[in-house]
Amino acid sequence: MYLADLMEKSEAGQFIVLSYLQQHSTSSLKAVMSETGFSKATLTKYISLINDKTVDNHAALSIQLQDETLSLSIGPDTKGRDIRRLFLDNAVKYQILDYLLYHQQFLAHQLAQELMISEATLGRHIAGLNQILSEFELSIQNGRLRGPEHQIRYFYFCLFRKVWSSQDWEKELQKSERRQEVAVLEELCGAQLSQGQRLDLALWAHITQQRLRVNACQFQNIEQKMQGYFENIFYQRLHRRTNDFFAGQHITLSQEDGEMMIFFSFLLSHRILPLHTMEYILGFGGEIASLITQLIQEMKSLDLLGDYIEDQVTYELSQLCARVFLFRGYLLQDKYKHDLELRHPYLWSEDDYRQVADTIFSKLPIFQQGTSLDKKVLWEWLQLMEYIAENDGQVIKIGMDLTDSFIVVSRMTAILRRYLEYNRFISIESYDPAKNYDLIITNNPIHQTQQIPVYYLKNDLDLEDLAQIRHMIFHKET
16 A cells, blocks of 8 residues: 555645655656656646645745756755645545544544535545555444454554654653653663654554544454463563553453553564563564564575574564564555665665565565565565675774874764764774774875775765775675
C-alpha cells in the first residue's frame, strides 16, 4: 500500500510527480512523463497545482519548468510530513480513517453530511478503502473498522508516523501520562530512550488511548502469536506495571493480557527496546528467536556472516524477524523511496544483494507475505548488508597529517566524520608516526615511500575528495 492510495486522483498524481522529483531534484520533462505515464498537458497542470497549493499553505516548495527541465526547490525547514499532509488533508479516504480512530462507528448519512459528499460517493470510497486495507487484514463493515486489534493499531501507527506534524508530536509528548510511560519503560530497561524512540512510543500510546475509548478488544490473533512469551520474565515485569502504561484509563481484567500483549509486540518490533533488553528477552527463546537463528543460518550458508556477528547486526535482524512474525502489511511513503526494481539502492556498493535476498527469503516463507512489508523488509535487509560489507567488524584507523592550524585540522576532521556518518568502525585522529594506520590523509608529500594507502588533498576537503576517500576505505582490495 502506498500513501497516494488514500488520495484523490488529482492529489495522487501531484504527489507522484513530487515524490519522483524528491528522488531526482532535476529531471527532464520527458523523463518524468515516461516514468509517471502522464501526458505533457497533465504534467504541466499538476505542476501548476502543486505550486498553487504550496503558496496557499505557505510551504517553502516550488517546481520550476525551464527549457524542458523540471527543478524542485525545497526550503531547509520544510518537512516531508508537512508536504504529505498537504495532499492528504482533503482526501476523503484519509478523513474516513481519521474519523474511525476517534469514533466508535459512523452512520453513513451523518458521515456523508460531515464530509459534504453523497452517500453513494461515501460508499465508493469505503469500497476502495476495503481493497487497500485488506493488506493489513482490516475492513470497514457497518460503520466500524474490523480486524485484529494489533493490526488496527499498527496500521494507524504506520499512517500517522508519516503525516503527524511537529505540533502533533509536541502536544502528545507534553502529556503527563506520556512522560510517565517513558519513565517506567526506561526504568524497566535500565537505559534512556532516544528522542526517536520516545516519539514512536508516544504515538503508539496515543493510538492505544483512542482504541480503548471505542472499547476495542479483538485479541485472539495476537494471543496465538504471543503464546511463547507469557512466561518471559521481561513480559511479566511489563505486565506488573500495566497501570503505569494505561494511566487514567479503565482496563478490565479480561483486557489486561490482551492490551499488554499488543504493547509488548510493538516494543519487540519497532526498535524501541535497547539492545541489551532485546538480548535478554530473546535469550528465553520463542518464535522470534527461532526465526532469527534460521535467518542467520541461511546468511552464513552463503558466507554473508563470519563466525563473529556484531550485536547491532543481530539486533537489526531481530527487528526484521519480529515485524514479519507479528504484523502484516506496510504503508510505503511513495513509489520511489523503496524502488528496488528500477535502481540499485546504494550509491557506494559494488555488490547487488537482491538475488541473494531472493535465495534466502525463499527458504523463509514468513518473509514473503505478498504485502508491501516485503519491500520494506528487503530494503532494510539490503541496508544491513551494506553496513556489514562496509564495516566487516574491523576498525579502520585514519591519520590526518595536514600542514594547517589546529582549527583547520579540527574542522576538516569534523567534516570527514560527518560525511562518514559517525561510523563507529572508523577512527580519525591527528597523524602520529609511531602508530599504524589504514589510511593517511595529507597535503604533505612526505608519505610517498610508505606502504600505507595515502590520499593527497589538493586544497580543502571538497565533495570529490570525500567521495574518493570513502571509496578508498570501503572498496580497498582484500
